[in-house]
Amino acid sequence: MATQQSICANWSANSTGCKKFGNYTCKGCYLVVYCGSDCQKSHWASHKIDCKSSLGNETWRPQWNLENRNPPFLFEMRNLVPSFHGNKSLWGNIPAIDVLQLGSNEGGDYEKRLNLLFAASGDLRNVVKTIAQMPGSYNKPMDVVINDSDFDVVARNAIILLIALVADNIDEAADCMIHVWYSALIRKSDLDMLQQKVLPLVESICEKIKDKNSSSLLGKTWRFGQRSLRLVLPKASWDRLLAFLNIPKGLTAEQASRVRMAITLDESKKDNLDLHLIFQTPSRRIAKHRFRQDGLLLPFGASRHEFQEPNPTLFQVPDVWPMPDCADPLQGWSLKDVEDTPSGPATADIYGKLFNHIRSMLRAFLLRLSDMQVSFRLFCEKFSLLPMHLECGSFNRIEVSNMADNLHAGMHTTAYRMGPLLQAPHVNPHATLITLFREAIRETMTMQDRIMDMYTYRPETKLIREYFSYIGAYAAGYNPDAAPLSDPKAIKWTYAQANVANYDPIFDRFMNNFRFSQVEQLFGVTMKRKNTVIEKWPFKMKLQYGQPGALEELIQLTDEVVLAKERYVEWRRF
Structure with missing residues (x-):
């Protein structure tokens, strides 16, 4: 898949900057691209703030080390892994997986309907990757059930999928999906997509059900040719969904940025930030700090002047940023795949690589949707109650994230609830329940x-x-x-x-x-001796x-x- 070529970094807020493609990079940081030496010289006064940042020094040390003190996380966190209890998890924090691996299981020439269940989905990364990587030879109908108990997660998933289904242009849809998914501020064109194409779909439902009881469970199916999306929510949640499509009254881009940076650059959490930075190369430290500052998932040198609208799917309350300080889009995708993604001459631009990687994945997802008969069903239900809405013995794959951990449902409850939903071996010997143990x-x-x-x-x-x-x-x-x-x-x-x-x-x-x-x-489910979808230890050393x-x-x-x-x-x- 083609990678979007980067525009010269010599841009300005009033759109008078260079519009040419960049073919050269800054040799000091390898984070930005220029069309030539004239633009690089012109941009130096601005770029040197980043390029000469102390974070870019090989000798950089974390603040706790400079002050010769023990950082609090040594006593507060187990195994040095930051804890984010009490915060929204709107981005994945473990790399996306393809839950089908159809070619090496049922086979690319599989002739039956595919039914997938993401029972504790989190964001859409596993859904996107699974559909994007399906063999082109598969042409049968597919049913995808996506559930999460957090309404914020379900609302955002529904909105992002609706963008995919209503947009006319694949490239415009991919860019809009990226920014609604990951960027704190979005473009007017993104907001127009939300308010002109998605909002009317929700408003019409809210108008029809306005006299229903607030606890009534109501479903709506939208059809787009061969594709459909069904969303099942209590009446009160349908009303809440409208708020995810409208910016809170009076909230400006400047205010939204201040609210976010109060969390992401909180001085009381600086040791946690430095913990992440000690493993980074100098240029990557600069890039990570930039994302903490502006919250825009873009190549490092890309123009920011269009991003003037607070992302309403993230800012539900004017003075609240919903995620923890260390939330990072990089956590949801394979770092190796991201690093292997071209970013032109700006070889150190890790967020530019991430942008290109996700964009390529979304384009493949959208192209696959365009020639398939796919139905999405979204629920906002407790894990233990979800089976009441689903048909026993119907799913080729069930992915439950880490619900089998003892901190959540545990393995016995997971098997009891999810096992009966899995297809029996005589129907499909490759049908698999995928459990992740993080703790x-x-x-x-x-x-x-x-x-x-x-x-x-x-x-x-x-x-x-x-x-x-x-x-x-x-x-x-x-x-x-x-x-x-x-x-x-x-x-x-x-x-x-x-x-x-x-x-x-x-x-x-x-x-x-x-x-x-x-x-x-x-519970009638047995552990597979050999994993056929995802490796047992996918993040361990492969080489000796x-x-x-x-x-x-x-x-x-x-x-x-x-x-x-x-x-x-x-x-x-x-």
């Missing part, structure tokens, strides 16, 4: 496990030594074992250790502790010490948040 290793690891992991010699230990040489940890006689926990290099060592550790014995203990063997006897690229893989994995402990388990009807 199992953290819950089960003992202090003895941690000590053994630190001091047991394995071939990977040599790889960690290479990593430490890469980050300069052995310079001047540095001893990681003697370093204080607050030392950035010691924190990097902890992350690197986690990425090469063997968690299989610990997960086996977790399964034994919570009697996974009973699931088959009690001594193999070409192993160090580079470890450097990439030891970026931001340790995901190596995330375990997928697949189940089938028994």
Whole structure:
């Protein structure tokens, strides 16, 4: 899929800047592109603020280290993974997956209807990726059920899907979907799409049901040729949905930006931000800070002057930004796939790469929708009550996010609720229930496990030594074992250790502790010996010490948040 070519970064707010494509980059940061040296010189007065930022220095250190103190997260957070309890999760925080992998399961020539259930969907990233990557040979009807218990999530998912279904132009739809999904401010053209094409659809329903009881459960199906979207909500929620299409009265772009930055650049959370930045290259630190500042998912040098409207799907209350300070669109997509996406000469522009990656994914999604018979059904229901609305034995795939974690429904409840909805083996031997365990290793690891992991010699230990040489940890006689926990290099060592550790014995203990063997006897679903949709440990090291690229893989994995402990388990009807 083609990547959108970047416009020269020498733009101005009054639209008098250069409109040519950029073919050269700033050699100081590799974040912006220019059409030539004249524009680069003209833009330097503006660009040097970013290019010469202290974040771009190789010697940059976090504030807690400069002040020789222990950051609060060492005591507040388990395993150095930031906690966002009590905040909205409107963007995915684990990379998107294709829940079908049709070619390697049912086969690209599958001749039956496909039914997919995203039972605790979060945002649309898994839906988009699954449909975008479907083989072109599949031409049968598809039913996609998307549910989340958070109304804000469901409202945004419905709006983004309606944009996909009502827009006339694929490129315009993709760009509008990106910004409604991820940008704090949107363009007038995006707001026009919401208010001229989506809002009337919702208003007509609200008018028809205005005399219904506020607790009445009401559904509406919109049809667009071969495609349809059905939304089932209580009457009161239909009324709330209108607010997601209108900017709060009196809220300006400047006010919205101040409200957001009060969260994303909160000085009391600076240590959490610096924790993320210690793993980044200098240019990526600058890029991340830019996103914290303006909240626009765009290439670094792209013009911002059109983004003058607060995103109404994010700003429901004039003085509230709904997400945590560390929420980042990068968390919802494969970092490797993003880094492999071209961004022209601006090779360090990670958000430019992310923009191009998501845009390509959305274009593929929209193109696939254009030639398929697809019906979407959206619910805002509790996980345990969702089966009441669905037909038993009807789904090829059921994806439940991390609802099987003990912090949520747990595996036994998940199997009890979701198992009967899965197609039986005689109907489809490839039908799969996909469960993600994010907390199992953290819950089960003992202090003895941690000590053994630190001091047991394995071939990977040599790889960690290479990593430490890469980050300069052995310079001047540095001893990681003697370093204080607050030392950035010691924190990097902890992350690197986690990425090469063997968690299989610990997960086996977790399964034994919570009697996974009973699931088959009690609920009629059995664990698949070999995963066929998503790897068991998709974020662990693939290469071994001594193999070409192993160090580079470890450097990439030891970026931001340790995901190596995330375990997928697949189940089938028994």
